[in-house]
Amino acid sequence: MLLLAVDTATPAVTVALHDGTSVLATESQVDARRHGELLLPAVDRILAGAGLVPADVTDVVVGVGPGPYTGLRVGLVTALTFGSALGVPVRGLCTLDGLAYASGLAGPFAVATDARRKEVYWARYADARTRLTEPAVDRPADLAERLAGLPVVGAGAVLYPDAFPDARGPEHQSAAALAGLAAELLGSPEGPSGESPGGTSGGSPGGFLPPLPLYLRRPDAQVPKNYKVVTPQ
Structure with a gap:
């Protein structure tokens, strides 16, 4: 391999x-x-x-x-x-999942990356190999109580220390x-976790996913709703 x-x-x-x-x-x-x-x-x-x-x-x-x-x-x-x-x-x-794996943490924790717009992408983990929740995007202040007492790995934790006081690496x-x-x-003996013969998966937490973008929200760039149409005279 x-x-x-x-x-x-x-x-x-x-x-x-x-x-x-x-x-x-x-x-x-x-x-x-x-x-x-x-x-x-x-x-x-x-x-x-x-x-x-x-x-x-x-x-x-x-x-x-x-x-x-x-x-x-x-x-x-x-x-x-x-x-x-x-x-x-x-x-x-x-x-x-890559950040969680790199952390090596054995107990419950969360991962948070910078989502811009004063938000973070995040998920909760049981350990470095087991994700408990689907990825989500939220404001740090809205997560502070939900993740209270948990270490939080990643740049999102470093950016918002008031919400995530126990920030951990890697960033x-x-x-x-x-x-x-x-x-x-x-x-693994079971083969690629959740994977179908065609190389895609059902997307179970901690397993392989189809190679498609996980955005969670619309892109910043938008087509104007009321744009001026210019036609030849």
Whole structure:
């Protein structure tokens, strides 16, 4: 197995290679405005650094969000293009699940990432591998009581310390963690969790998802409702 993992659902542009046993190479850069510019060169560098070529990749996993519209689509389109060109399966994982896995926490906690508009994307976890709730988007103040007493992992917790006083790392997503979680799921006796023979899934918490964007809300850009039509005289 050579698993390529990518995620651009957060400000981190992150990629990793995993051989089914361990991470072979990884690279992450935090830049919320340059996902499209940074992702493919990073993939090229980690493949070259590991002495590999794209044709060696057997599986692709991509973070499906939740995340902002433009950045999220960069990773998904790149992953789907690799899958199509190489003829390999492309599987999605919730970006919050990658952060939860990277935290290594054994008890109940939550993950929160920055959703902008003074909101966070979040979910609750029983442990680093078990998500209890579907991802959601809410204002931190509305979550303070619901998550009181729980550690909260991610940049969303760091941004809003009044609502999330027990903020934990990591702050940003890591494709290495996403790849490690994917390798565990692929190597489990039951096979890819929740997955159908066609490579998609029913989306059960903690398992693979279809490689489709998880937005949770409308994009910022909207078509004007009352625009002026200009016609030739």
